[in-house]
Amino acid sequence: MRHAFWLVVTLDAELAEIALRSLRVTLTALVIACVIALPLSAILAVRRFRWRRSVIAVLNALMGLPPVVVGLIVYIFLSRSGPLGALGLLFTPTAMIVAQVIIIVPLIASIAHQSLRDLWAEYHDLLISLNVSQSQKVRTLLWDSRRALLTAALAGFGRGIGEVGAIMIVGGNIDNATRVLTTAIALETGKGQFALALALGFVLIALALGVNLAIHWIGQTERDSRW
């Protein structure tokens, strides 16, 4: 345990590199996932189309998507003989980002949709009366529920940063290339290097807490007790 603390306190170079890679991969995946999931959830809230309820049900069901299966499917697509094999993305951080995006988009979209649906019910009559366009409705809902959407994004970040199955498969846990905190913890635990594994665990927890607190601070969540 003491050794683990020492590794963290002395900012061990290997530890720092792995932590930064974890952060880079997950934050990139989070940004891409938000760009996809937030407008999608707003559109599902304001538009009425034939399969809308089915789409929402599928989206909710996909929240429980097994990461290992996602990893396997992404692996098949990106492998040399797969349809996207020519891109040469397998065992790169990009492949890990792709897997994380697939895992966290349904989570963010489902949580965001709950908030946006409630807000749409509140705003519906006013926005219809003001004759606003679909894109204006979407923008208004996204802006006015931005704090609730931060919570959705944080849930996505939590899922992404703690993910191990999919990124182990598509990243390969290659030293100095695709090793991230979770895959490194799995590896070091397997090797019996509990000090390093624990140190990595501390960093993982600190990162998750740090990003959460930063987003809460930036979003000024709970500043106005009413909203």
Added chain:
Amino acid sequence: MVTELFPLTLKDAETSRRGKRLVGPLDLTLDGQGLCVVIGPNGAGKTTLLRLMHGTARLTGGRIDWACDTAEARHHQAFVFQRPIVLRRTVEENLTYPLRLRRVAKAAARAAAEEWARRVGLHALLSHRAGTLSGGEQQKLAIARALITKPALVFLDEPTASLDGRATREIEGILQKAKADGTRLILSTHDMGQARRIGDQVVFMLGGRVHETASASAFFERATTPEARAFINGEIVE
């Protein structure tokens, strides 16, 4: 500005949901003068009539014709709801919202918001969250937000239904001022006192139909139907 929209003509207009007729058939012609009050007991179809005219309720039969193109007419209208709907923003942002939708420059929108906040007595609350205002203040905000785009016509669906006497008086003052500025107002209410105080024309609804139409003075002095007379006398009319 008023003459662009009126006369407004409803011919056999009706709306149904799941095969059940909610209102209609309605035959009504409104000119562009003063404040029109739609009165009637609960369930008479006042709100649905206002929504039909505004275009937010689906017309399932008959027609509604404005003096101009329907889309153009819609552009010059605003609607104030019985329960004020305020955006989860500040008072100022609520006021600038419809202007920004119409691509009014930010500075001009803010200036207009300040002016309208002053007119309705919310100037000191410009930076406050709209959701923290009282019911009366929220309704004044909703009315100011409706008037800020200088619409030719504003529909008001029982705007003072849940407010006390003081707030009601303040809102009636705002509406009288808007009327004096040339804005046509169509207001639903079941408050006979309010209808007498501010109405120029009365549309009495009963059972989903327009039962009687007259100038306010004629209606209150010599209503032609027994139901209208009973309603004026405060009797229960169904």
